[in-house]
Amino acid sequence: MTDTPTVQFLSVEGEFAPTESAEEYRSYLDRLSDTELQQFYRQMAVVRRFDGEATNLQRQGQMALWVPSHGQEGAQVGSAYAARPQDHIFPSYREHAVGLVRGIDMLAIVELLRGNTHGGWDPADPTNGNFHGYCLVIGSHSLHATGYAMGLQRDGLVGTGDPEVDAAVLCYFGDGATSQGDVSEAFVFSASSQTPNVFFLQNNQWAISVPVSVQSRVPLYLRSRGFGVPSVQIDGNDVLASYAVTAKALDDARSGAGPQFIEALTYRIGAHTTSDDPTKYRENAEQEFWVKRDPIVRFEKYLRGLGEGDAFFDDVRTEADDFAADIRARTLVLEAPPIGTMFDHVYSEPHPVMTEQKLWLERYEASFQESFQEEQA
Amino acid sequence: MTTVNPSTPTSATPPATPPAPAPAVQELPMAKALNLGLAKALADDPKVLLMGEDIGRLGGVFRVTEGLQAQFGADRVVDTPLAESGIIGTAIGLAMRGYRPVCEIQFDGFIWPGFDQITSQLAKLTNRGGGAFSMPVVIRVPYGGHIGAVEHHQESPEAYFAHTAGLRVVSPSTPNDAYWMMQEAIRSNDPVMFFEPKSRYWPKGPVDFTGSAAPLHASRVGRVGSDVTLLAHGAMVSVLMQAAEIADAEGISVEVIDLRSISPIDYGPIIDSVTKTGRLVVAQEASGFVSVGSEIAATVAERAFYSLQAPVLRVAGFDTPFPPAKLETVFLPDADRVMEAVDRVMAY
Numbered sequence: 001m002t003d004t005p006t007v008q009f010l011s012v013e014g015e016f017a018p019t020e021s022a023e024e025y026r027s028y029l030d031r032l033s034d035t036e037l038q039q040f041y042r043q044m045a046v047v048r049r050f051d052g053e054a055t056n057l058q059r060q061g062q063m064a065l066w067v068p069s070h071g072q073e074g075a076q077v078g079s080a081y082a083a084r085p086q087d088h089i090f091p092s093y094r095e096h097a098v099g100l101v102r103g104i105d106m107l108a109i110v111e112l113l114r115g116n117t118h119g120g121w122d123p124a125d126p127t128n129g130n131f132h133g134y135c136l137v138i139g140s141h142s143l144h145a146t147g148y149a150m151g152l153q154r155d156g157l158v159g160t161g162d163p164e165v166d167a168a169v170l171c172y173f174g175d176g177a178t179s180q181g182d183v184s185e186a187f188v189f190s191a192s193s194q195t196p197n198v199f200f201l202q203n204n205q206w207a208i209s210v211p212v213s214v215q216s217r218v219p220l221y222l223r224s225r226g227f228g229v230p231s232v233q234i235d236g237n238d239v240l241a242s243y244a245v246t247a248k249a250l251d252d253a254r255s256g257a258g259p260q261f262i263e264a265l266t267y268r269i270g271a272h273t274t275s276d277d278p279t280k281y282r283e284n285a286e287q288e289f290w291v292k293r294d295p296i297v298r299f300e301k302y303l304r305g306l307g308e309g310d311a312f313f314d315d316v317r318t319e320a321d322d323f324a325a326d327i328r329a330r331t332l333v334l335e336a337p338p339i340g341t342m343f344d345h346v347y348s349e350p351h352p353v354m355t356e357q358k359l360w361l362e363r364y365e366a367s368f369q370e371s372f373q374e375e376q377a
Numbered sequence: 378m379t380t381v382n383p384s385t386p387t388s389a390t391p392p393a394t395p396p397a398p399a400p401a402v403q404e405l406p407m408a409k410a411l412n413l414g415l416a417k418a419l420a421d422d423p424k425v426l427l428m429g430e431d432i433g434r435l436g437g438v439f440r441v442t443e444g445l446q447a448q449f450g451a452d453r454v455v456d457t458p459l460a461e462s463g464i465i466g467t468a469i470g471l472a473m474r475g476y477r478p479v480c481e482i483q484f485d486g487f488i489w490p491g492f493d494q495i496t497s498q499l500a501k502l503t504n505r506g507g508g509a510f511s512m513p514v515v516i517r518v519p520y521g522g523h524i525g526a527v528e529h530h531q532e533s534p535e536a537y538f539a540h541t542a543g544l545r546v547v548s549p550s551t552p553n554d555a556y557w558m559m560q561e562a563i564r565s566n567d568p569v570m571f572f573e574p575k576s577r578y579w580p581k582g583p584v585d586f587t588g589s590a591a592p593l594h595a596s597r598v599g600r601v602g603s604d605v606t607l608l609a610h611g612a613m614v615s616v617l618m619q620a621a622e623i624a625d626a627e628g629i630s631v632e633v634i635d636l637r638s639i640s641p642i643d644y645g646p647i648i649d650s651v652t653k654t655g656r657l658v659v660a661q662e663a664s665g666f667v668s669v670g671s672e673i674a675a676t677v678a679e680r681a682f683y684s685l686q687a688p689v690l691r692v693a694g695f696d697t698p699f700p701p702a703k704l705e706t707v708f709l710p711d712a713d714r715v716m717e718a719v720d721r722v723m724a725y
Contacts, residue, residue: 118501122509123473132473133505137497143463144498147470154452154476181490185463192458345508346542348566352594353641 005219006265007245008235012293014301021232025244028082032243034306040081040239041303042316044073044296047097049320050106053327054113058274062331063114069096071237071269074295075202076172077101078242079264082250083170086157088130090145090171092138094202098172102129106323107330109134116337138173139180142199145171146186149195149259158196159256166254168196170246176207178223179215187227190259197259198249199224202236204268209281221263229259236264237295267293339365401587408578410552411441411517414559415479419449422477425563428455428464429481429517438483439519439578461491468514469499477513477563485520486529492537499568500543511566512543515559520548521612521662522709523576525702532699533663535610538570539640539672546640547593548572550614552582554597554637557590565593572639574612596643598650602632605656605719608647608673610636613660613710620715629723639669647673648681655686656722662709665693687725690718 007025011017018026051069058066069076076097083089083102091098096109099121108120112134123132132148135141149169152158157167177183178201190197203220205212216223221233232249234241242264249260267290271278300313343358398413405413418425427442433456436443446454457464461482468478482488488495495516503512522531539546545567549555555573562569591597599614600621607617614635621631632650636642651657657677659670674689692710700708 117507118505119507119509122506124509133502135498137493140466140494140498143466143494144470144473146463147467147472148474149470150467151471151474151476154471155474182462182466182494185458185460185466188458188460189463189467345504345506347545348503348508348511348513351567351641 005221005233006235007232007241008238009240009244010235010238010298010302012298014298014305016302016305022241022244025241025248028244028247029240036081037303037306038308038312040077040243041296041299042319043077043097043101044239044299045316046320046323047073047077047100048296049324050100050327051096053324054110055270055274057110057328057331058113063110063274065113066274067094067113068268068270068273069094071290071294072202072204072266073097074239074299075200075236075242075264075266078239078244079170079172079200079246079262082243082246084163084167084250085129086165086167087250087254088132088145088148088152088167088169090132090141090148090169091134092141092173092177093134093136094174095134095172099131102131104128104131107327110327110331111334114331114334116334139177139182139186142171142173142177142183142186143189145169145199146190146195146197149190149197150193152196153193158254161255166196168198168250168253170198170200170250172200172202174207175201175203175205175212175215175220176210177201178220184227187224187229187259187261191228194256194258196253196256198246198253199229199259199261200246201261201263202266203263204266206268206272206278206282208272208276209278219263221261224261229261231261231263233263233265236266237290237293237298239295239299266295269294397586402583402585404581405552405584406579406581407549407552407555407573408439408441410556410584411559411573412443412445413584414556415442416445416448418479418560418563419445419453422563424475425477425479426453426455426471427479427481428457428468430457430459430464430483432456432481437481439575441517441519441573441578442481461487461489462494465491465494465499465514465516469494469502469512472512472514473502473510477515479515479517479563481517483519484526484530485518485532485534488516488518488534495538495544495568495570496541500541503567504543512568513563513566514568515562515565515571516568517571517573519575519578520572521574521576522699522705523612525705527702528699531702531705533661533694535570535572535639536663536668539669544568544570544640545593545638546570546572547638548574548611549637550574550577550599550609550611550635553584553588554635556584556586557588558593558637561590561593569593572611576612577615580615591637594638594641594643596637596646597635598646599633599635600631602630602654604630604654605658605722606632606634606647606650606654607658607660607715607719608634608636609660610639610669611662613662616710616712616715617660619712620719623712623716624719629719631719636669642673642676644676644680647677651677651681652684655684656725657685657689658692658715658718658722659689660692660710660715660718662694664696665691666696668693687722690722692718
């Protein structure tokens with residue numbers, strides 16, 4: 001555990017300039033192929049474009065709400081890539097890039113925020129990369145992630161030494177969530193049982209309109225140490241730092257070394273949600289400071305420095321546009337779910353009240369059909 | 378704190394199912410019947426685990442889990458850190474992983490730090506997931522008065538949970554039901570709030586180990602009668618049985634229904650009984666305002682209006698906080714308070 005903050009590999013100008021604290025994570029970068037570096041960029045760019053398209057769709061009345069991820073792509077893509085297929089992810093509700101990396105159909109997030117579902121994707125479906133559901137109550141899912149990790153322990157999937165077997169749980173939350181009792185209890189329970197958890201905090205500086213200084217008088221990465229959970233602070237807009245530090249934390253968790261905590265310093269460039277107006281509480285200068293630290297721009301500079309040319313970036317732009325167009329096309333044809341479905345999964349087992357009320361509603365709806373037909377007759 | 382060794386696979390070999398206790402019918406207190414029900418569930422299914430505060434070496438503050446940690450191990454009967462939201466939140470994660478956690482909340486009044494996890498998460502996750510996974514979690518809550526305890530130790534919060542879709546809420550009134558309903562609750566793939574009437578932990582009653590479990594949602598006719606129907610759950614059922622004796626001496630024939638399940642409510646037998654007697658009194662320890670009794674009174678009025686010969690009356694705790702213990706017998710309805718209501722409905 002180092003007390004030297006902040007782990008960073010890429011300077012703001014996109015030069016490879018590891019901080020002293022980054023050295024111990026450097027070997028993790030050696031694993032990355034050129035193709036994987038390209039993929040980091042590709043996923044960040046695609047999700048940025050997706051996020052912009054979804055914001056537009058909300059403005060056009062296609063969704064009640066959108067939750068922008070703009071600015072946090074570096075923290076999300078790097079950490080998500082660090083997870084192995086057998087790991088499990090418990091997101092908050094802004095982790096669109098993590099969902100993309102883990103393979104969910106991104107339309108499912110649109111369906112959720114459009115009001116078609118409360119969930120959107122099946123975490124038990126292997127094609128969804130063990131990406132569990134979004135959790136809208138701040139911090140609640142940190143305990144679910146801890147309990148899930150207890151289950152992995154009980155299943156004998158921790159500390160066997162077999163990299164194909166050992167698994168961990170990666171849980172995302174934001175700076176506001178650190179004030180929630182559930183997050184503190186997650187630290188307590190995970191430390192107590194030495195569960196294979198990695199808690200990944202995206203400190204985007206603002207909990208809606210409240211700055212992080214209201215949540216904590218000390219850097220948040222220090223918060224977990226009193227609970228016995230080792231921690232690291234990283235530059236969250238450096239996708240390489242996010243990848244390397246998360247990879248090591250997950251390795252440690254899988255090996256049985258217990259829970260780990262990462263604070264990724266980043267910034268929510270856009271609004272908290274499309275219902276929010278950050279001009280009421282934030283200074284332009286602050287936003288400009290962070291725009292200069294944009295994770296995608298920074299990584300593009302780095303890749304160009306490695307010799308990547310216009311053809312690649314043009315190709316990614318086309319792919320991102322196609323991705324957004326596909327989301328738009330499929331959003332426009334989404335239909336509301338059948339009304340009876342609201343009763344279907346309230347319980348797992350037959351329930352007389354659900355049966356009775358579903359039947360009543362069907363008859364009630366049908367009564368309008370009958371009177372309509374009578375009027376026509 | 379007993380920790381699970383993080384690097385050792387646990388629950389590898391479930392203990393063999395113990396033979397059914399002999400003799401087949403035994404006089405036992407409810408606390409012991411619950412203990413045997415939990416032991417049976419632990420023996421039958423290696424995915425079942427108990428978790429809570431002081432439930433391991435101590436056996437729980439009411440000793441309901443006494444001996445179970447020694448019998449099944451510290452990884453099956455887990456002493457948790459002292460945090461109700463943490464207990465329930467981690468139980469949810471375990472259920473997502475395929476386990477069947479049984480959580481003990483030490484006292485009724487201590488459940489509130491876990492209320493958000495129960496109502497916003499446990500109750501809703503199956504629905505949120507579109508049925509992709511179940512939430513087979515049981516939350517045991519010792520509840521109710523008559524034990525002379527300090528504040529937060531004698532409350533009846535069941536209505537808060539009955540109001541929440543996605544939960545099943547049950548409460549046994551006899552040792553036999555306690556034994557069987559505990560196993561049914563653990564077998565259920567839905568989350569079950571299991572309210573244990575703590576004033577009934579110690580009186581003995583017959584437990585028939587050769588019997589079979591009634592459906593979890595089924596009510597039970599505790600006494601057959603013809604003039605008035607008395608209805609309750611948990612500890613109040615024994616008060617109704619006392620009232621029925623008093624009424625019988627006065628020439629009033631009382632039918633007693635033990636709800637067993639508070640959500641869902643088994644209305645068939647209730648409506649049948651009210652159709653026969655024409656009179657209903659619903660009794661509970663909880664405050665009457667927006668309560669289980671209110672709900673039943675409303676539904677019976679909707680469904681059996683023309684059978685009723687008198688208004689449905691509620692006998693309940695007052696709409697005050699549970700008072701200091703020296704006043705609890707004033708707050709809690711007794712057989713005389715029930716009889717006052719019986720006399721009123723018989724006056725019609």
